[in-house]
Amino acid sequence: MSGETNLSTLLSSLNPILNKGEYVFINLTEPNPMALAHCICFFKEAEGSTYILNRSKADEFQFSYDFVAAWITLKVHSSLEAVGLTAVFSSELAKNHIGCNAVAGYYHDHIFVAIEDGNKAIEILQKIPKTTKS
Template identity: 50%
Template structure:
């Protein structure tokens, strides 16, 4: 199994952000028993509840509350979970543009959720960072 890229300069130069279609929301639930796990983008079990990231239409269909509608950006380079600095670099670049980001590091890629209204500016910022 490959472990991904660790060199920060290589990661930044080749991160190639892709804006996924759709609107995404963060919700909480006490149980996953009534939710088809195929519909879940990501979840994390916290002490208080299970946090879910879902397509907005899935949350609406399940009558789950949310207050934040996000766009989902995937950095397509296979980054190592041990690569230092990548999250700090793109989070700082986005913060400098007053764009909040919520990051999910998965095995192959980093995923960034930004407010829907900031999606295009975030993509521009990430592309500039890669230059």
């Protein structure tokens, strides 16, 4: 199944959920099997590798981090080729002074916002189908 591409359908079916826990982004210049084993997302860049993991694991392994995030999953199965979804939700969050870091998985989009903005972000995302015109 390749996922939904129609923006109107995507927006009316977002179904955002706030995952339990606190999440952090760490950057390591050398591969780290412990970070990789416990991360929910990994991205390799020229400057180093970014791992997203539960804050408690980062603390356990004494990794340093600057940003503590809430993790929101949009339960709609969005296509990797869908156009406009990220623009809509990031714009709506920005209007409310909430920055976001988006990660696209094969089935769902995931949004990381500052931990203190998690509940407010959910409220905003739940209103998107009612407030946006696609």
